[in-house]
Amino acid sequence: MSEALRPMVKSRLYEQVLERLRAHVTEAGLSAGDRLPAERDLAASLGVSRASVKQAIVVLEVQGLVEARHGGGTYLVRDTLDVEPVEQLVERRKRLPEVLEAREALETKLAELAAERRTDAELETIREALDFMRDEIDGGDNGVEGDRRFHAAVTAAAHSSLLAEFMKTIAEQITESRTESLRQPGRPSRSLAQHTAIYEAIAAGDAKKAAAAMRKHVRTVAKVRLLTWVPED
Amino acid sequence: MSEALRPMVKSRLYEQVLERLRAHVTEAGLSAGDRLPAERDLAASLGVSRASVKQAIVVLEVQGLVEARHGGGTYLVRDTLDVEPVEQLVERRKRLPEVLEAREALETKLAELAAERRTDAELETIREALDFMRDEIDGGDNGVEGDRRFHAAVTAAAHSSLLAEFMKTIAEQITESRTESLRQPGRPSRSLAQHTAIYEAIAAGDAKKAAAAMRKHVRTVAKVRLLTWVPED
DNA sequence: GGTGGCCTAGTGGCTGAGCCACTTGACCGG
DNA sequence: CCGGTCAAGTGGCTCAGCCACTAGGCCACC
Missing domain, CATH: 1.10.10.10 (Winged helix-like DNA-binding domain superfamily/Winged helix DNA-binding domain)
Structure with a gap:
């Protein structure tokens, strides 16, 4: 190359x-x-x-x-012409730990809201994502697409466009960590189990349990990511 | 005219x-x-x-x-030329409930991180804000400036520029709700007590307790705000 | 029948000169 | 001292044109 x-x-x-x-x-x-x-x-x-x-x-x-x-x-208008927009902030690779912190903060709340507000149709969409992930894993894949769909569906079910917008700004970085995490041996099936727990809490309308399940899941992903983390520049 | x-x-x-x-x-x-x-x-x-x-x-x-x-x-590059930046989203007044949800998600995590990462100097700054708020209230004021300083100090102590950036985008809306909340009779002193609890948890380095205290505090504010809420347009 | 090179029309990148509209501040007459 | 006037300075916008680059057709050659 x-x-x-x-x-x-x-x-x-x-x-x-x-x-x-x-x-x-x-x-x-x-x-x-x-x-x-x-x-x-x-x-x-x-x-x-x-x-x-x-x-x-x-x-x-x-x-x-x-x-x-x-x-x-x-x-x-300001004292400087330098822009420090979120996008630029996210650009820096070394910020990935921060991205994962932000993800935990946002997704935990999203899961909680989803448990309270999800419609039956949205719950069904979440379930479909879960099924899709299971099929992927059974087929030997790592289930990254199903993972993505699952979180997207939960975000949609939370009915908070502001939180959704925040998620969008860190979406790309999350994709990276997702891929990396699911590459670990044994991760896909354990991840599926965690997703299932989140799904069940949301289905039951148990906001507190949904938040807890999501927090646990996100922290697991963050831990894997941090283990393989190598500071750059 | x-x-x-x-x-x-x-x-x-x-x-x-x-x-x-x-x-x-x-x-x-x-x-x-x-x-x-x-x-x-x-x-x-x-x-x-x-x-x-x-x-x-x-x-x-x-x-x-x-x-x-x-x-x-x-x-x-995309299917549309329309931009839906966070700023524009935040503009809409009717989104205030969403802003408060986002605030809970962000500040809870910020308090947790602050408890883990604060330096002694940062803890001192938080304490000063608390003292300032107490003086304000003792002087008959509602303590809105001390409140603002307190949350700013906690945010700084969390050492997460990404979460701080998210907070900045909803800062204006939060100011509104802060003022409105502290106008309620008896609120200032109860608010001070909640802030003190947050401070103590951060001082003790107890992340879990800090998060819980902050969550309780923010939810109280949100509740007051929602009670006086009147849908617009 | 490809295959590679060439050529040209179309397109974005940039320039320079110029006119107009608006702001500012100094100047002048009362 | 006040108020009006006026000219210089400045941003808003246009026009005409050259250059660099791309894409696609064409053609000679293999």
Whole structure:
């Protein structure tokens, strides 16, 4: 596998402008309310066209970091142009332990809510996911798809779009840990048992037991993941 | 009152283009992988300059909704251009019950982690917040600022930037419920007692007890809030 | 019948010049 | 001192055009 299939992402010009802009704000020690240089000046000093500067400013505008006043200049909204969005936070691999903590917090509550609110149809969907996982495992697979469906179904049954949204932001990282966890010998069948326990608590409408079962399950996954954890960079 | 103080939010042109673009994708039934019309065609059919179309596309690009390939066209990454960011979700007032659910999920875990990880300095900060709240209440105030500081200190002591980030997205809503809760007669002193219990569990390093105390506290707040809850729109 | 190279139309990336609308602040007359 | 005016500065937007790159058809060659 050579470097032939490298990322090869040619940085767009406005991205470079963005970086220079952030650097400028930091170096010049600008803070909220301060005015940025005029677009024309920025274009000239950065050696790019005004259109490219404009694109960068538009990006900062939609991110709420800057406010452009027609005829009055462009102003900083915060003390920095650096964005620390959840997405970026999640990017860092070393944050995986944090992701698993967050998962425990969220899914425990989701299981509790699901036990209280699930409709019969939603319960059926959860059951189907469980069956699917069982079939996968019986067929020699590790049941990762059934696992995914199960948790998705529980999340849906909890009827909390806010918690669901939080889950979505860490979904990718969870997928990683799921795959890794289920690769451990003997894990799939034990995982199925844990899922079954969660299902039964939700079916019975026992919120407390559902939460406890989910917590136990998630902690098991986290433990496996942490054992194989190797700090990076 | 004339129309003099109209909304006055002059929508930037690229924002209008953005809307038209989203509408087009929906109406034309485009899905992931499909190609958008060429920039020149879009500019012509929307009656704007190519630069404005470009700004809109740049916005979609940084949001990861679209992928522009130099010389190869611009392609949809998902089935829609609509974004449902957490912020937007939180905006809706009717979601407040969900916010309180999320708060319980997050803060319970935060208290647990704080009990395990807090440094002595962080514990001291939590204690100071508690003292501050007591002084406020003794002075006839409702202790809302001390309350805020307390939860902020616990969040910091948990050392989980991801959970902290989630808390930040619902911070504003929590402030509302906090104020409303502490306005109830007799609430401030009872709230102080609950906070003290949380503090002691964290001080003792008892994660389980800290989580339980925090859960109880948050549920009390949620209950008050829900009692005064009046569905809107 | 492939197979590989070439060529061209189409497309995004970017520029430069320019006009308009709006803001700001200094200047001037009362 | 006040109020109006005006010019410079600034963002909003357009137009026309060049370049770099991609995709797909075409053709010569094997």
